[in-house]
Amino acid sequence: MSYERQNIRRMTGYASGEQPEQPGIIKLNTNENPYPATPAVAAALAGLKVEDLRRYPQPLANEFRTLAAQQHQLTADCILPTNGGDELLRLVITTFVDAGDVIAVAEPSYSLYPVLAAIQDCEVARIPLGEDWRMAPDFVSQLNATGAKLAFIVNPHAPTGLLTSVADLRTIADQFQGVLVIDEAYVDFIDPDLNYDATPLIREFDNVLILRTMSKGYSLAGLRFAYGMGAPSLIAPMLYKTRDSYNTDVLSQVLATAALQDREAAAANWTLVRQERARVAAALEKMGFSCPPSQSNFLLATVPAAEGDEEELQTRARRYYQQLKDNGILVRYFDQPRLRDKLRITIGTFDENQRLLACLEDCVRQD
Amino acid sequence: MSYERQNIRRMTGYASGEQPEQPGIIKLNTNENPYPATPAVAAALAGLKVEDLRRYPQPLANEFRTLAAQQHQLTADCILPTNGGDELLRLVITTFVDAGDVIAVAEPSYSLYPVLAAIQDCEVARIPLGEDWRMAPDFVSQLNATGAKLAFIVNPHAPTGLLTSVADLRTIADQFQGVLVIDEAYVDFIDPDLNYDATPLIREFDNVLILRTMSKGYSLAGLRFAYGMGAPSLIAPMLYKTRDSYNTDVLSQVLATAALQDREAAAANWTLVRQERARVAAALEKMGFSCPPSQSNFLLATVPAAEGDEEELQTRARRYYQQLKDNGILVRYFDQPRLRDKLRITIGTFDENQRLLACLEDCVRQD
Numbered sequence: 001m002s003y004e005r006q007n008i009r010r011m012t013g014y015a016s017g018e019q020p021e022q023p024g025i026i027k028l029n030t031n032e033n034p035y036p037a038t039p040a041v042a043a044a045l046a047g048l049k050v051e052d053l054r055r056y057p058q059p060l061a062n063e064f065r066t067l068a069a070q071q072h073q074l075t076a077d078c079i080l081p082t083n084g085g086d087e088l089l090r091l092v093i094t095t096f097v098d099a100g101d102v103i104a105v106a107e108p109s110y111s112l113y114p115v116l117a118a119i120q121d122c123e124v125a126r127i128p129l130g131e132d133w134r135m136a137p138d139f140v141s142q143l144n145a146t147g148a149k150l151a152f153i154v155n156p157h158a159p160t161g162l163l164t165s166v167a168d169l170r171t172i173a174d175q176f177q178g179v180l181v182i183d184e185a186y187v188d189f190i191d192p193d194l195n196y197d198a199t200p201l202i203r204e205f206d207n208v209l210i211l212r213t214m215s216k217g218y219s220l221a222g223l224r225f226a227y228g229m230g231a232p233s234l235i236a237p238m239l240y241k242t243r244d245s246y247n248t249d250v251l252s253q254v255l256a257t258a259a260l261q262d263r264e265a266a267a268a269n270w271t272l273v274r275q276e277r278a279r280v281a282a283a284l285e286k287m288g289f290s291c292p293p294s295q296s297n298f299l300l301a302t303v304p305a306a307e308g309d310e311e312e313l314q315t316r317a318r319r320y321y322q323q324l325k326d327n328g329i330l331v332r333y334f335d336q337p338r339l340r341d342k343l344r345i346t347i348g349t350f351d352e353n354q355r356l357l358a359c360l361e362d363c364v365r366q367d
Numbered sequence: 368m369s370y371e372r373q374n375i376r377r378m379t380g381y382a383s384g385e386q387p388e389q390p391g392i393i394k395l396n397t398n399e400n401p402y403p404a405t406p407a408v409a410a411a412l413a414g415l416k417v418e419d420l421r422r423y424p425q426p427l428a429n430e431f432r433t434l435a436a437q438q439h440q441l442t443a444d445c446i447l448p449t450n451g452g453d454e455l456l457r458l459v460i461t462t463f464v465d466a467g468d469v470i471a472v473a474e475p476s477y478s479l480y481p482v483l484a485a486i487q488d489c490e491v492a493r494i495p496l497g498e499d500w501r502m503a504p505d506f507v508s509q510l511n512a513t514g515a516k517l518a519f520i521v522n523p524h525a526p527t528g529l530l531t532s533v534a535d536l537r538t539i540a541d542q543f544q545g546v547l548v549i550d551e552a553y554v555d556f557i558d559p560d561l562n563y564d565a566t567p568l569i570r571e572f573d574n575v576l577i578l579r580t581m582s583k584g585y586s587l588a589g590l591r592f593a594y595g596m597g598a599p600s601l602i603a604p605m606l607y608k609t610r611d612s613y614n615t616d617v618l619s620q621v622l623a624t625a626a627l628q629d630r631e632a633a634a635a636n637w638t639l640v641r642q643e644r645a646r647v648a649a650a651l652e653k654m655g656f657s658c659p660p661s662q663s664n665f666l667l668a669t670v671p672a673a674e675g676d677e678e679e680l681q682t683r684a685r686r687y688y689q690q691l692k693d694n695g696i697l698v699r700y701f702d703q704p705r706l707r708d709k710l711r712i713t714i715g716t717f718d719e720n721q722r723l724l725a726c727l728e729d730c731v732r733q734d
Contacts, residue, residue, distance in 0.1 A: 003463045003516070003546050003574065004604050013608040016426055030423055037417040045417055050404040053589035053622070056397060056582075059383055083450050083591075086611040094486060096370045099466055112612065119461060119609050149370070179370050207370065215423075222420035222617035224450075237371050241380040242486050244453040245479065250589035251618045255420070 007099075011118035014111065017332055026355055028346040029330040031158075031186070031298050033219040035272065035349070037255075038265040041220070044258035048251060057250045060239065064248075064257045068212075068227055071260065072199050077232040080239050081256070083247050084224035085185055085213040086112065089152070091238045092209060092228075093120045096179050097149045104148035106135060108159065108339060110183065113152050133160045133292055135168070140175045151176060154183040155198070156190060159334065159344045161294025163190060166198050173205045179234065181209045186296035188217025188270050189277070194295070199229060206231040216297060218259040218266050225256040273297050277347045283357050287364050298346045304364055305341075313341035320363045327359045374466075378485035381478065384699055393722055395713040396697040398525075398553070398665050400586035402639065402716070404622075405632040408587070411625035415618060424617045427606065431615075431624045435579075435594055438627065439566050444599040447606050448623070450614050451591035452552055452580040453479065456519070458605045459576060459595075460487045463546050464516045471515035473502060475526065475706060477550065480519050500527045500659055502535070507542045518543060521550040522565070523557060526701065526711045528661025530557060533565050540572045546601065548576045553663035555584025555637050556644070561662070566596060573598040583664060585626040585633050592623040640664050644714045650724050654731050665713045671731055672708075680708035687730045694726050 002009065017030035036042075061081035069076040082088040089112065097103060099121035105113045107126035114124045125146035130136055135153075143151055153172070156163045173180050182198055190196045201208045213226035225248060228235065248256075259266065281291050281299055288304030303317045321333040321343055332344040345356065369376065384397035403409075428448040436443040449455040456479065464470060466488035472480045474493035484491045492513035497503055502520075510518055520539070523530045540547050549565055557563045568575045580593035592615060595602065615623075626633065648658050648666055655671030670684045688700040688710055699711040712723065 001573065002600065005463065005465050008462055008604050008608055011608060014612045016423070016612050019423055019425060021425075027422065032422050036421050042417045045415060048412060050409045050412055050586075050622075054403050054586045055394065055399050056383070056386055056588045057591070058386060058388075083616075084611065084613055086613065090611060095375055096372065098372050115608075206368065219417070219421045221423045221613075224424070224613060224616040233369065237375050241375055241378060241482075244451065244457060245381045245383050246451055246453065246588075246591060249450075249591040249616070249619060252616060255417075 005121075007118060007121040011115070014115040018330055020330065024328060026329040026348060026352045028348050028352065028356060029332045030221075031216060031296075031346045032221050033216055033269065033273070033297065034347065034352060035219060035269040037219040037259055038262045040262035040265065041255055041259045044255055048254060052250055057246050057248060057253060059246055061248045061253045064227070064253055064260070067257055067260055068229075071263070072229060074199065074202060074229060075232070078202060078229055078235060080228040080230075080235045080243070081248050081253070082226050082228065082243070083252075084215065085183070085211050085226040087247060088211050088226055088228045089113070089181070089183075090116050090119075091242055092150060092179065092181055093117065093122065095237050095242045097122055102146050102148045104143050104146050104151040106153060106157070108334075108336065109152065109154050110158055133157065133162050135164065140172045143172070144175070144177050149178040150181065151178060152181045152183060154185065156186045156295040158186065158296065159298070159332075159339065160292045160300045161186075161296035161298060162292050163194070163196065163295040166196065166201070169198055170201060170204070173201050173208045176207065179207050179209060181211060183211045185211065185213050185216055187212065188266070189273055189297045190295045191274060202229055202231060206233055209234055214256050214259055217270060218256075219269070220255065220259060223252050223255055225252040273347050276350060276353055280345070280347060280353050280357065284360070287361060289360075298344055300342050300344050302342050304367075310341070316367065317341045317343055320360065323363050324356070324359055329356055329359055331356075372488075374485060374488040378482070381482040385697055387697065391695060393696040393715060393719045395715050395719065395723060396699045397588075398583060398663075398713045399588050400583055400636065400640070400664065401714065401719060402586060402636040404586040404626055405629045407629035407632065408622055408626045411622050415621060419617055424613050424615060424620060426613055428615045428620045431594070431620055431627070434624055434627055435596075438630070439596060441566065441569060441596060442599070445569060445596055445602055447595040447597075447602045447610070448615050448620070449593050449595065449610070450619075451582065452550070452578050452593040454614060455578050455593055455595045456480070456548070456550075457483050457486075458609055459517060459546065459548055460484065460489065462604050462609045464489050469513050469515045471510050471513050471518040473520060473524075475701075475703065476519065476521050477525055500524065500529050502531065507539045510539070511542070511544050516545040517548065518545060519548045519550060521552070523553045523662040525553065525663065526665070526699075526706065527659045527667050528553075528663040528665060529659050530561070530563065530662040533563065533568070536565055537568060537571070540568050540575045543574065546574050546576060548578060550578045552578065552580050552583055554579065555633070556640055556664045557662045558641060569596055569598060573600055576601055581623050581626055584637060585623075586636070587622065587626060590619050590622055592619040640714050643717060643720055647712070647714060647720050647724065651727070654728060656727075665711055667709050667711050669709050671734075677708070683734065684708045684710055687727065690730050691723070691726055696723055696726055698723075
C-alpha cells in the first residue's frame with residue numbers, strides 16, 4: 001500500500017538541470033561558475049584530515065557565521081548557514097508557512113519554489129512579470145491581495161538576469177505583510193559600478209531574508225553551502241528549532257570559510273564572467289538573438305525572430321537546443337509559457353563561449 | 368512582529384550534546400567512534416580537488432547507492448542517501464505524516480524524534496519500555512491503539528544499548544499499520560556472532576525503513592552522510608519529491624563511498640570498540656555500577672546503589688557527571704525520568720577509558 005500524504009502523492013518533484021557523467025561536455029545549463037575556486041580554498045581542502053571528520057561539526061558553523069557577519073556588517077545572530085540554498089528555501093517555508101497558506105512568486109522564476117510549496121501543502125500565487133520582465137508598479141498590492149505569508153523574489157532575476165533596485169525592494173519589504181525572501185544566488189555577478197547592496201534592508205525590516213550561496217560566485221556548487229541573512233527574530237527559529245541539528249558538515253564549513261575569506265580573489269573571476277557576458281551578448285545580438293540586459297552569469301536569449309511566427313520560433317529554439325546538445329554543448333530549454341522561444345545560456349570560459357557561438361552560428365545559417 | 372507558525376513558536380529545539388572547542392577533552396558524550404576513518408578514506412580525501420566542487424553533485428549519489436545496494440543485497444531503488452541521519456528522520460515525517468497525525472516512539476529514546484514531530488505539528492505517543500528496558504509483549508497493539516502513522520525504534524536501543532531481535536522486529540513490522548523506522552545508527556557495534564541482519568524485512572514488508580549512518584561505525588560524524596533502506600515504494604517519494612534536490616555534497620559522496628568500500632578495515636575498529644565495551648562494563652560492575660548488556664558503542668551506567676535512596680542516587684549521578692567534567696571528561700547526563708541516576712558513557716580508546724575509570728573510582732571512593 002502507499003503511505004504517502006495526499007499532497008505528496010499528488011505533486012511532481014523538482015527536475016534539476018542535466019548533470020552529464022561523460023567528460024568533454026561543455027556545460028552551460030546549470031549556471032555553474034566556469035572557473036574553479038581560488039588557491040586559498042584549494043589549500044584549505046589540502047589541509048583537511050579524516051581525523052577532523054570523526055567528531056560532529058560545530059552545530060551552527062560559528063566560524064563561518066562570524067566571518068559572514070563581519071563582511072556584511074551584521075551581527076552573527078543575523079546569519080544562518082545551510083546545506084545549500086535549497087535548505088534555506090525549505091526552512092523558510094517550514095518555519096513561517098502553514099499547510100493551506102499562500103506563497104507568492106513572480107512568474108516566471110525558479111521552478112523549485114512551487115515544488116517546496118507543494119511539499120508543505122501550500123498554495124502558490126503566481127504574479128506575472130510584465131512584457132519587459134519587470135515587476136508591475138502595483139506588484140506589492142498584488143502580493144498582499146493574495147494573502148501570501150511568504151514571497152520569493154530572485155534578484156538578479158532568473159531566468160532573465162534582470163536586476164531590481166534596492167529602492168524597489170525596500171518598497172516591497174515595507175508594504176508586504178509577510179516574509180520577503182530575496183534570493184541573491186547570482187548577486188556576485190552584478191556590475192560593481194551599480195553599487196547594489198540589499199543588506200541594509202535587514203537592519204530596516206524584520207521581514208526580509210536574503211539568500212546567499214557559495215555555489216555560483218565562489219565556484220562551490222558541489223559543496224552545498226549557502227547562508228541566509230535576516231533580522232535575529234527571523235533567523236532564530238530556523239537556527240534553533242527547524243534546522244537539522246548538524247545541517248552543515250565539517251568540510252563545507254572549512255572550505256566555505258576559506259572561500260569567503262578570499263573574496264577578492266574570487267571577485268577577479270566575477271570580472272571575467274562579466275566581460276564574457278558582455279562579449280557573448282553582443283555576439284548573440286549580432287546573430288539576431290535578443291537578450292535582456294543580464295546582471296547574472298547567464299543570458300536568456302530569444303532565437304532570431306525575423307520571419308518566424310510564435311510556433312516557428314518555439315520549434316526553432318528547441319531545435320537549436322538539440323543541435324547544441326548533439327555538438328556536446330548543454331544549455332537550458334524551458335518548456336513553459338513565455339520561454340519556449342528562448343535558451344538560457346550560462347556564461348562559460350572564453351573557449352567554451354567561442355564553441356557555443358560557432359555552433360549557434362551554424363544553427364542560424366542552416367535556418 | 369513574529370512571523371513563525373504557532374507550532375514553531377510553541378516548541379523547543381533539539382539540544383545536542385556538548386561539542387567543546389578546547390583541545391585535550393576526553394569526549395565520551397556523543398557516541399563518536401574513538402578511531403579515525405580508515406586509510407582508504409584518507410586517500411580518497413587526499414585525492415579531492417577544488418575543481419571537483421565547481422559543479423553540482425550527482426543529485427542522487429548514485430555511485431554510493433549502487434555500492435550500498437550491492438553490500439545489502441538490495442536494488443539501488445531501495446537506497447536513499449541523506450545529509451546525515453537527521454535528514455532521513457525528517458524526510459520520513461515530511462513524506463508520510465500530516466500535521467495532527469500521531470508519531471509513536473518507545474520511551475525513552477532519541478530526544479530528536481519529538482522535536483521533529485513538533486516541527487511538523489504532529490502528536491507524539493510515548494510507549495514506555497518495561498523495567499528491563501524491553502518492549503512489552505503487547506507493544507505493537509499499543510502502537511496501533513495510538514493510531515500512529517509512523518513509529519521510531521532505535522536498534523540497538525539508545526540510551527540502553529539493548530538489542531531487539533529481528534524476529535521481534537518482524538512481528539512489529541507485520542502487525543503495525545503505519546511506517547516503521549528502525550534506526551540502526553549503532554548497528555556496526557553489534558557482536559557479529561549474533562548474526563543480526565534486519566535487511567530481509569525490507570524485502571518482506573513495504574512499511575519498513577532502516578536507517579544507517581556513516582557517523583558512528585565509519586568514524587565520519589563530521590561528514591553528515593547516512594542512508595535509508597526500504598521498499599522502492601517507500602523510498603521513491605523521498606528520493607524524487609521531498610528530498611532537497613542536491614542533499615548530499617560531492618565530498619561526502621566520495622568519502623562515504625570509499626568508507627563503505629573499505630568496510631573490512633572499519634570492522635577492525637568495531638572489534639576494538641566491542642573489546643573495550645566488555646572491559647569497561649566489567650570494570651564498572653566491579654565498582655558497583657550496573658549496565659544493561661550493550662550492543663552499541665556506549666554504556667548506560669546506573670551509579671552504585673548500595674545505600675542510596677532514589678533522590679540520593681540522582682544527586683550522585685549528577686555529581687559524578689560534574690566531577691568527570693571538571694577532570695576534562697565529558698559523558699552524557701539525561702535530566703529526565705528513569706535516567707537521572709545514570710550516566711551514558713561512550714566507549715573511547717583504551718587510554719581514554721582508563722582515565723574515565725580512574726576518575727569514576729575517585730568519585731565512588733569519595734562517596
